Amino acid sequence: xxxxxxxxxxxxxxxxxxxxxxxxxxxxxxxxxxxxxxxxxxxxxxxxxxxxxxxxxxxxxxxxxxxxxxxxxxxxxxxxxxxxxxxxxxxxxxxxxxxxxxxxxxxxxxxxxxxxxxxxxxxxxxxxxxxxxxxxxxxxxxxxxxxxxxxxxxxxxxxxxxxxxxxxxxxxxxxxxxxxxxxxxxxxxxxxxxxxxxxxxxxxxxxxxxxxxxxxxxxxxxxxxxxxxxxxxxxxxxxxxxxxxxxxxxxxxxxxxxxxxxxxxxxxxxxxxxxxxxxxxxxxxxxxxxxxxxxxxxxxxxxxxxxxxxxxxxxxxxxxxxxxxxxxxxxxxxxxxxxxxxxxxxxxxxxxxxxxxxxxxxxxxxxxxxxxxxxxxxxxxxxxxxxxxxxxxxxxxxxxxxxxxxxxxxxxxxxxxxxxxxxxxxxxxxxxxxxxxxxxxxxxxxxxxxxxxxxxxxxxxxxxxxxxxxxxxxxxxxxxxxxxxxxxxxxxxx
Amino acid sequence: xxxxxxxxxxxxxxxxxxxxxxxxxxxxxxxxxxxxxxxxxxxxxxxxxxxxxxxxxxxxxxxxxxxxxxxxxxxxxxxxxxxxxxxxxxxxxxxxxxxxxxxxxxxxxxxxxxxxxxxxxxxxxxxxxxxxxxxxxxxxxxxxxxxxxxxxxxxxxxxxxxxxxxxxxxxxxxxxxxxxxxxxxxxxxxxxxxxxxxxxxxxxxxxxxxxxxxxxxxxxxxxxxxxxxxxxxxxxxxxxxxxxxxxxxxxxxxxxxxxxxxxxxxxxxxxxxxxxxxxxxxxxxxxxxxxxxxxxxxxxxxxxxxxxxxxxxxxxxxxxxxxxxxxxxxxxxxxxxxxxxxxxxxxxxxxxxxxxxxxxxxxxxxxxxxxxxxxxxxxxxxxxxxxxxxxxxxxxxxxxxxxxxxxxxxxxxxxxxxxxxxxxxxxxxxxxxxxxxxxxxxxxxxxxxxxxxxxxxxxxxxxxxxxxxxxxxxxxxxxxxxxxxxxxxxxxxxxxxxxxx
Numbered sequence: 001x002x003x004x005x006x007x008x009x010x011x012x013x014x015x016x017x018x019x020x021x022x023x024x025x026x027x028x029x030x031x032x033x034x035x036x037x038x039x040x041x042x043x044x045x046x047x048x049x050x051x052x053x054x055x056x057x058x059x060x061x062x063x064x065x066x067x068x069x070x071x072x073x074x075x076x077x078x079x080x081x082x083x084x085x086x087x088x089x090x091x092x093x094x095x096x097x098x099x100x101x102x103x104x105x106x107x108x109x110x111x112x113x114x115x116x117x118x119x120x121x122x123x124x125x126x127x128x129x130x131x132x133x134x135x136x137x138x139x140x141x142x143x144x145x146x147x148x149x150x151x152x153x154x155x156x157x158x159x160x161x162x163x164x165x166x167x168x169x170x171x172x173x174x175x176x177x178x179x180x181x182x183x184x185x186x187x188x189x190x191x192x193x194x195x196x197x198x199x200x201x202x203x204x205x206x207x208x209x210x211x212x213x214x215x216x217x218x219x220x221x222x223x224x225x226x227x228x229x230x231x232x233x234x235x236x237x238x239x240x241x242x243x244x245x246x247x248x249x250x251x252x253x254x255x256x257x258x259x260x261x262x263x264x265x266x267x268x269x270x271x272x273x274x275x276x277x278x279x280x281x282x283x284x285x286x287x288x289x290x291x292x293x294x295x296x297x298x299x300x301x302x303x304x305x306x307x308x309x310x311x312x313x314x315x316x317x318x319x320x321x322x323x324x325x326x327x328x329x330x331x332x333x334x335x336x337x338x339x340x341x342x343x344x345x346x347x348x349x350x351x352x353x354x355x356x357x358x359x360x361x362x363x364x365x366x367x368x369x370x371x372x373x374x375x376x377x378x379x380x381x382x383x384x385x386x387x388x389x390x391x392x393x394x395x396x397x398x399x400x401x402x403x404x405x406x407x408x409x410x411x412x413x414x415x416x417x418x419x420x421x422x423x424x425x426x427x428x429x430x431x432x433x434x435x436x437x438x439x440x441x442x443x444x445x446x447x448x449x450x451x452x453x454x455x456x457x458x459x460x461x462x463x464x465x466x467x468x469x470x471x472x473x474x475x476x477x478x479x480x481x482x483x484x485x486x487x488x489x490x491x492x493x494x
Numbered sequence: 495x496x497x498x499x500x501x502x503x504x505x506x507x508x509x510x511x512x513x514x515x516x517x518x519x520x521x522x523x524x525x526x527x528x529x530x531x532x533x534x535x536x537x538x539x540x541x542x543x544x545x546x547x548x549x550x551x552x553x554x555x556x557x558x559x560x561x562x563x564x565x566x567x568x569x570x571x572x573x574x575x576x577x578x579x580x581x582x583x584x585x586x587x588x589x590x591x592x593x594x595x596x597x598x599x600x601x602x603x604x605x606x607x608x609x610x611x612x613x614x615x616x617x618x619x620x621x622x623x624x625x626x627x628x629x630x631x632x633x634x635x636x637x638x639x640x641x642x643x644x645x646x647x648x649x650x651x652x653x654x655x656x657x658x659x660x661x662x663x664x665x666x667x668x669x670x671x672x673x674x675x676x677x678x679x680x681x682x683x684x685x686x687x688x689x690x691x692x693x694x695x696x697x698x699x700x701x702x703x704x705x706x707x708x709x710x711x712x713x714x715x716x717x718x719x720x721x722x723x724x725x726x727x728x729x730x731x732x733x734x735x736x737x738x739x740x741x742x743x744x745x746x747x748x749x750x751x752x753x754x755x756x757x758x759x760x761x762x763x764x765x766x767x768x769x770x771x772x773x774x775x776x777x778x779x780x781x782x783x784x785x786x787x788x789x790x791x792x793x794x795x796x797x798x799x800x801x802x803x804x805x806x807x808x809x810x811x812x813x814x815x816x817x818x819x820x821x822x823x824x825x826x827x828x829x830x831x832x833x834x835x836x837x838x839x840x841x842x843x844x845x846x847x848x849x850x851x852x853x854x855x856x857x858x859x860x861x862x863x864x865x866x867x868x869x870x871x872x873x874x875x876x877x878x879x880x881x882x883x884x885x886x887x888x889x890x891x892x893x894x895x896x897x898x899x900x901x902x903x904x905x906x907x908x909x910x911x912x913x914x915x916x917x918x919x920x921x922x923x924x925x926x927x928x929x930x931x932x933x934x935x936x937x938x939x940x941x942x943x944x945x946x947x948x949x950x951x952x953x954x955x956x957x958x959x960x961x962x963x964x965x966x967x968x969x970x971x972x973x974x975x976x977x978x979x980x981x982x983x984x985x986x987x988x989x990x991x992x993x994x995x
Contacts, residue, residue, distance in 0.1 A: 066975065066978070067978050068975075068977070068978055069896070069899065069978060070981075074891070110941050111941065136890070139890065140891055143889055157937050157941050161937075165929075165937075166933070169929055173922075173925050177887075177888070177921045177922055178918050178922060181902075182902060182906075182914055182918060185899060185903050185906060186906050188903060189903045
């Protein structure tokens with residue numbers, strides 16, 4: 001396998017940190033400040049795209065900054081999965097920033113500079129996770145992400161925000177310190193290595209009990225993936241402003257959680273070990289399958305639109321974990337593809353929720369009868385986003401679900417097929433009636449929505465961009481599949 | 495010239511102390527600069543020695559040239575700079591130097607009119623601590639221990655209110671510790687006929703069965719534990735540090751206990767040996783349980799504290815559990831972790847008390863409830879505070895993360911799961927406390943940037959305090975990134991060879 005020694009991955013990570021500094025300095029001039037963000041995002045995207053051809057050609061970019069512990073360094077490696085995840089995070093950073101401008105400025109929100117500053121740091125951390133070559137580097141950026149998003153979650157600084165923030169940190173820091181960290185140290189103590197490698201790091205004959213314990217510690221330790229019962233932080237974090245929920249809690253933060261789990265399952269345990277040790281694979285699948293169904297059921301009961309989306313996210317994250325847990329080629333490919341597909345779908349939905357709130361101040365689904373006729377653009381985008389999350393054509397979600405379903409049939413866990421289908425039905429059940437009522441039923445007496453109108457351009461345009469993205473992903477899914485294929489090729493031997 | 499460097503380390507602060515006390519009679523303003531100069535010389539020498547030791551191994555120095563003579567026993571006192579103590583020497587003198595700069599404004603307000611006594615005692619304390627660390631003679635170590643202890647009693651008693659009582663408690667406990675230590679030294683001397691560490695360690699393996707040596711070992715261990723406020727001898731410490739003047743706490747908290755831990759390491763691994771430790775398994779498991787208990791209990795107490803200084807004192811207590819536990823794991827990663835943590839914790843505690851000192855200087859007190867809005871008043875100080883707390887929690891890439899890594903790795907290797915649980919619990923508790931402080935200091939005030947809310951004027955600590963504080967907290971990150979290099983070049987060589995095979 002070819003590796004290219006290059007500093008570019010580090011530059012990609014640093015661009016948004018540098019942008020963060022500029023944002024802090026330019027706080028007094030909002031326009032200049034935000035142009036900085038766009039410039040940084042464009043540079044970052046450009047750099048990422050420049051890495052793509054070689055990665056799709058099967059090469060890896062590597063760079064070790066320094067050694068931190070014997071045999072474990074602060075090191076970066078860009079493979080197809082990491083690059084895909086970084087591309088998704090960075091490309092969605094742009095519409096979210098436009099949306100933030102449209103959302104925060106008219107409401108005269110305070111501390112916008114702080115908001116954009118920590119946002120940029122969070123993006124850096126997410127890309128850092130994506131490019132980590134070993135578990136320690138990943139852990140460093142994982143923690144940086146938890147800490148840098150705390151000020152975003154508590155942005156409103158009222159009692160609810162403080163409470164949500166407290167929950168956020170308790171879950172994320174608590175699990176990572178109490179479970180993921182010791183698991184990582186035990187792996188290091190056992191094997192002397194933390195590098196992500198095809199086939200994992202464990203020697204043959206490692207006791208299954210130890211493996212099971214470590215697996216569970218990792219699955220729950222990366223609580224950003226919101227596996228039940230460590231999911232409650234996600235609905236709690238919905239007190240954050242809409243753009244934060246959109247980018248961080250549909251894309252960056254939660255995807256970093258599942259990304260970490262994918263890395264651990266493929267690079268530390270190894271797909272072969274997973275496939276050959278039924279107990280390991282079953283644990284992953286059962287935990288994820290349970291979360292998937294239960295979260296979808298809870299989502300049905302939520303009236304607040306953001307908490308419904310939050311529970312939907314919890315379920316969708318488990319799709320990805322379940323896909324990897326199947327330990328088959330198409331399962332892992334489907335899981336990989338589900339990262340961008342769900343990201344685009346869910347960010348559209350979250351941005352729409354923000355736009356609806358801005359248009360008429362409504363937060364609850366039961367208030368929104370007939371709203372579709374007042375804000376048709378926003379609601380159409382919402383419809384497309386929900387199609388993507390449910391997994392219906394012509395949106396990207398269909399493609400990833402296709403592979404996931406195929407993967408479940410090829411594996412030893414055929415029941416997962418039923419779980420996927422049931423959950424898709426539940427997804428449809430919690431999104432489509434809402435869309436139907438928004439367009440076709442008449443407004444209730446209390447809420448006539450006479451004054452409601454489409455929100456300002458800066459809010460609507462990003463919503464439409466991401467909705468369009470959902471559709472485009474369907475038609476260009478072949479390109480994305482190349483990434484998934486390269487990743488599978490690298491980590492699945494059979 | 496470099497041959498004389500080891501003694502320069504002690505002479506700097508010793509002369510500084512004498513001159514500060516002497517010039518204080520007619521030129522009180524000279525005391526502070528004299529002490530700073532003495533410490534700077536000491537730090538320069540210690541730093542140079544780190545490089546020399548890393549290249550060439552241990553440096554030995556005979557006081558007054560009274561080396562061993564053919565046919566006679568050792569009479570003179572030897573001082574040694576080797577892999578085990580060179581980093582600590584640099585840390586102690588470096589932290590003392592920064593703290594001496596840092597404390598000037600604090601002392602001017604807290605101890606107006608008594609500055610020269612304070613600085614003389616300060617410098618004498620540092621002399622004692624450096625002496626304990628550098629000496630190669632177990633009786634000489636006792637002498638320096640008393641020098642350090644007597645000056646710290648006085649430094650604590652300078653505080654207001656209950657400081658006298660706290661200092662008295664400390665005096666009782668400290669004297670007991672010193673007595674136990676001295677008794678232990680007596681046992682060793684009676685059996686081996688020498689006080690020189692190199693000689694004693696050469697003789698001890700032949701006397702492994704000796705009950706007297708074992709009693710001596712236990713006595714010294716208890717003495718060191720009392721000195722370092724290890725559970726259950728910890729009662730004196732929180733009050734002593736909380737009621738002491740902030741300037742005294744800033745120098746005592748980071749250094750005094752760490753040097754006592756070093757004493758324990760020195761006795762365990764170079765006077766006695768790793769064999770000796772492994773073959774006294776009763777003590778080993780006792781020490782490990784006590785370490786876990788120390789960490790857990792100190793963590794719980796820290797949760798209930800309402801005063802920032804006292805809170806920080808409980809942190810000191812729990813960190814002692816880390817180091818003692820790491821040492822008694824008696825394996826390579828555990829011992830590495832303990833040695834890294836001695837240096838890392840000295841730096842972290844120093845940064846913590848410096849940040850608290852800045853807060854106390856401006857707010858006049860350090861009750862948690864008084865911290866409302868402190869992030870707006872003192873943003874730079876609080877940034878340093880957050881970095882320091884992150885290091886104490888063990889967030890990578892600060893030094894606290896790496897020492898904890900080695901400790902947990904050692905505990906996993908030895909299968910001491912309760913120690914891992916205690917370490918993780920302590921991290922979590924510190925995280926809770928950090929975010930409690932962030933909530934009080936940042937979120938519990940109407941945000942000044944929102945229209946209509948009152949502005950909170952900035953009121954940072956003076957630069958002479960702020961710069962050392964920020965430097966120290968940035969140093970925590972630098973130290974973290976340098977951990978691997980330090981371990982490879984120095985600390986790995988201090989681990990007894992029996993463990994590295």
